[in-house]
Each structure stands twice: as structure tokens, then as C-alpha cells.
Amino acid sequence: xxxxxxxxxxxxxxxxxxxxxxxxxxxxxxxxxxxxxxxxxxxxxxxxxxxxxxxxxxxxxxxxxxxxxxxxxxxxxxxxxxxxxxxxxxxxxxxxxxxxxxxxxxxxxxxxxxxxxxxxxxxxxxxxxxxxxxxxxxxxxxxxxxxxxxxxxxxxxxxxxxxxxxxxxxxxxxxxxxxxxxxxxxxxxxxxxxxxxxxxxxxxxxxxxxxxxxxxxxxxxxxxxxxxxxxxxxxxxxxxxxxxxxxx
Numbered sequence: 001x002x003x004x005x006x007x008x009x010x011x012x013x014x015x016x017x018x019x020x021x022x023x024x025x026x027x028x029x030x031x032x033x034x035x036x037x038x039x040x041x042x043x044x045x046x047x048x049x050x051x052x053x054x055x056x057x058x059x060x061x062x063x064x065x066x067x068x069x070x071x072x073x074x075x076x077x078x079x080x081x082x083x084x085x086x087x088x089x090x091x092x093x094x095x096x097x098x099x100x101x102x103x104x105x106x107x108x109x110x111x112x113x114x115x116x117x118x119x120x121x122x123x124x125x126x127x128x129x130x131x132x133x134x135x136x137x138x139x140x141x142x143x144x145x146x147x148x149x150x151x152x153x154x155x156x157x158x159x160x161x162x163x164x165x166x167x168x169x170x171x172x173x174x175x176x177x178x179x180x181x182x183x184x185x186x187x188x189x190x191x192x193x194x195x196x197x198x199x200x201x202x203x204x205x206x207x208x209x210x211x212x213x214x215x216x217x218x219x220x221x222x223x224x225x226x227x228x229x230x231x232x233x234x235x236x237x238x239x240x241x242x243x244x245x246x247x248x
Contacts, residue, residue, distance in 0.1 A: 026064040028106030036114025040184035052192035063248035069104035097140040108141035116152030130161035153178040165238040173229040
């Protein structure tokens, strides 16, 4: 079947399902971005997570997400009056999803950058477990297209719980590996740096995932860190054929 016919048929199916099939298709998406910690890998303070939180939010608005549908969270919100993040607490994060999702119904994006453990992602003094995040998204975003990005050590543990037919999950590491770049002097964690440096050259989230993973691989070789973090990506069967049509 000719490629143009395939695209036309897919576009028709998207219109019938109510999903947008045009460039800049994120104007009706909910987005939540969380910096879950302020401590570096050496125990001192770091700006790496909040730098990533701020600049990921800016990058998303450049590709079509609307500021009014986007919320940012930080463990030290009083330091960042320019971006006005809320306090990074699990109840607050869930509350933002509850408030935004009924208004911005096109899809959902959840991005967290923080330290990680085999049990989940650090959010201030607590752990956001994979099952808890899955429940949050099930209750708020439901079956709409959903992209989840977890930038943390051991973040591959989120994939099994979050994997769903309508979801894409991108993580900074395998479930048994650390990620890198969380030191006191790092501007961003390596994964977030790669996400930010490749989003401008990527056509859509699936291409961005591929570019981010390759960027992380090259960065870790250049920095001579090991074992490699091996970022993970999952794209559900319902989202896979239409994800390229959600173009940046």
C-alpha cells in the first residue's frame, strides 16, 4: 500500500477517534514535570534536577504544549520564583493531574528527574513507586495517549507497571543500572541533557527516544563511566502507529 494512502487512512482513523493528527498536536495535553530532589550524588546541593525541570518545561512549550496546561514541581520551590513551581509532594502532584486532565483532554505527559532506587523515584523524603504512579495516571489520564519519562537511577523498574496499550514509557536506565550526571557541579543529569539537546532535531516522541538513547550511549563512552545505563523505551501497540502523527 502506498505510504501516502497509509498516512491518509491513519489520519482518518485519528479524526474518528478524536485524536489530533496535525503538527503542533499538544495544545490540549496535560503536562506535569517534577524535580524530585535537590541533593547531588556526593551529598551536597545540586541544581541539576531543577535545571532540567525548568528547561524541559521550556522545551515542551516550544514544541506545542500550552503553559496553562503545564505544572512544575520542585523540592525547593521558594528558590525559583521565575518558574513558580509547586512543592514536590505526592499529593500535590496527583492533585495537579486531577485538576488538569479534565481540562486538557488530548493526552498526558509526566516527566520526573530525580534520584532513583530499585523501589522507585525519590520525591523529596518519599519514594514514588511504579504502582503508585500507574494508579495516578490510570485515574486521571485513563486511556488517552500518555507519555511518561523517568530520569533516575534504576528507572527501568517503572516499565512493567506503566506499560499499557496507550502509553509510551522512556526511562534513563535499566531496572538494575544507575544513570549518571547527578553531581553537585553538573548542569543536568546526562539523560536530561540528551533529551534537551535532541528534542529540537526530533520529529516526534518516538524519534526523540531513539535520539536520547544514542546520545546517552555516546556521552557515557566519552565520560568513561560504566556500566552503561541503557535507557529503556516502551511504546504500547495502540499508540505505536499513531505516535509519529503527534508531531513537534
